[in-house]
Amino acid sequence: MGFDDIAGNARIKAVLRRTLGRGRLPHALLFVGPPGVGKRRTALALAQALNCLERADDACGRCPSCRTIADGRHPDVLEIIRPQVRKNGVEETRSSLGIVQFRELKQWAGLRPLSGKRRVFIWDVGLMSDDAGHAILKVLEEPSPSSTFILLSENPDLVLPTIKSRCQRLVFASVASEEIERILLRRGCPEERARTIALLVRGDLDRALEEDWDLAEKRRAEAWAAFSGLVDGRGGADFIRRWALPRRTKEAREGLAEEIELFRAFSRDLVLLQEAGEPGRLLNPDFETGLSELAGRLAPGTGLRLVEAFDRALTGLERRLNTGLLVSALAARMIG
Ligand SMILES: [Zn+2]
Structure with missing residues (x-):
């Protein structure tokens, strides 16, 4: 090597x-x-x-x-x-x-x-x-x-x-998610999974290689349910219950960051569908039906607004802001 x-x-x-x-x-x-x-x-x-x-x-x-x-x-x-x-x-x-x-x-x-x-x-x-x-x-x-x-x-x-x-x-700096994705693809990981895992691990290549792919898929499906619930104006209480109240441990913060990263990827797809109409470049092509349906139903510009909200939340997490406040503010912003 x-x-x-x-x-x-x-x-x-x-x-x-x-x-x-x-x-x-x-x-x-x-x-x-x-x-x-x-x-x-x-x-x-x-x-x-x-x-x-x-x-x-x-x-x-x-x-x-x-x-x-x-x-x-x-x-x-x-x-x-x-x-x-x-x-x-x-x-x-x-x-x-x-x-x-x-x-x-x-x-x-x-x-x-x-x-x-x-x-x-x-x-x-x-x-x-x-x-x-x-x-x-x-x-x-x-x-x-x-x-x-x-x-x-x-x-x-x-x-x-x-x-x-x-x-x-x-x-040493974190490894770019595109590079992680390329490495996973070279190792025979299916394309959509490689993309999801690269997003989930936030620059940790070792974790990307050890990641349990089935678990990653499950997590993304759960994140999609939470995300679509939140932007529909229901599910806010559930989101807050899951993340704002429990432990302030490092694991809880990492779990929250992962979920927000997935939310951000769904929103980025919403932006593509709402603004550019380019489903070919979706980060979550397997959720295209649900995403298109949301994109048509939500007010124009919602995708962009959400991406900004998630960016802000991720920065807040990095700065170790209070998780409870952060989660409540995010839920409010998502419902818009
Ligand atoms: Zn040698």
Whole structure:
């Protein structure tokens, strides 16, 4: 897997290729960005490039070294994990790479490569305990000439400043939904589903690839029922009950954002049908009958007004405005 096999973040890939080509890659890097944007995949490609037998500025993906790293069997490419790392309450067992516990880090980091050119340590730092921070700091203070550290973080504010200052930071951006859609299509996902999933995951490519497609279809059908109810002036109370009152958890906010994203896609289709009459480019072609019926019945300009309302709601969610107020205001605006 070379850098070109990773979606999005072209600038970061160019920077890495350039520094690798000049042989000037810093010994510690910090990859920052939202979940699912390819931080770990890029770290793996970088580990391959550093050890590739064919190329200096990228991974060829074919040489024995590249292949062993891809299989997670290279003795010099290691993932650092903490005991009992938990994600969503589940014991983290995702790593397919060789594993080092951070307590043994110093020992490991000082070793010369066992079979490759460089030892590469990959660490999703997450919430860093003092112990872990201390261990990594010690290693970064006295870098070994033959080791590279790649730290991954969703939130740079959670990384100790003393660690940040010793790393070159690269900020990853979300992957564009068109690019996610293209990748899903290439993997044989049916076109409408690819489009829906790309909309739902809001730039998280990992989630797009793991998404349960049947569930996504079900969610879209539910969103359509809620959407058509709301614009018809019924269903407001139900919408508020579902989203305004319950928990203010991150999951609830994400669920709401997903539903609004789907509403926005229905409205965008309404705009096309109301203004341009171009059903060929609908985001939800399988809902065309219902959408056309709505488009004919609603006042001209309704689609545009709705798209604006959803944009405003999504911005509000990003700014962490009060969900209750946001949902009530949105319901009122939708009924218009
Ligand atoms: Zn190679």
